[in-house]
Amino acid sequence: MKKLSLRTRVLTGAVAAAALGAGTFGAMSANASTPAAAPAAAVTADTANRHLQQTTHLTVAAATKAAQATLDAAEKENQRVSVAVVDRNGNTVVTLRGDGAGPQSYESAVKKAYTAVSWNAPTSELAKRLEQAPNLKDIPGTLFLAGGAPVQVKGAPVAGIGVAGAPSGDLDEKFAKAGVATLAK
Numbered sequence: 001m002k003k004l005s006l007r008t009r010v011l012t013g014a015v016a017a018a019a020l021g022a023g024t025f026g027a028m029s030a031n032a033s034t035p036a037a038a039p040a041a042a043v044t045a046d047t048a049n050r051h052l053q054q055t056t057h058l059t060v061a062a063a064t065k066a067a068q069a070t071l072d073a074a075e076k077e078n079q080r081v082s083v084a085v086v087d088r089n090g091n092t093v094v095t096l097r098g099d100g101a102g103p104q105s106y107e108s109a110v111k112k113a114y115t116a117v118s119w120n121a122p123t124s125e126l127a128k129r130l131e132q133a134p135n136l137k138d139i140p141g142t143l144f145l146a147g148g149a150p151v152q153v154k155g156a157p158v159a160g161i162g163v164a165g166a167p168s169g170d171l172d173e174k175f176a177k178a179g180v181a182t183l184a185k
Contacts, residue, residue, distance in 0.1 A: 069096045086159060126144050
């Protein structure tokens, strides 16, 4: 195969770039000059439709309020903790790392919150289930230690609050429940 000179390679690259740019510009110009087509038919959704489901989600403001109340409860007892609030799907909404909280507490708080909302139960209760089902601990993202509490609306989980960093899981869970109680007010 014949080796191309530097000049030939540069010219070939320039021509290719110009062609690509012209094609992109032409496509954009064509789209800009064509008015958007009106939707063929508006789709309406009836909430009574059996194919739709409504869910309740915690707002960022409510999650922040709960996290701050949790952190305040811990600070009243001179505990240095991290707090995490996750939504129904286990996605982190808010995290607060208290002054002096250990570096491991942040991730542990998130995992406890995730675990609590996933099973709609305090993580202290879930830790007891490990005796009968030790494989539960192998589920990614979970942590079966006391310190997580679910937030419920009509018995269904809508969020989870996790706390980590206190000397015992019982204290972590006590603070998490203080955050849950704040949302009930």
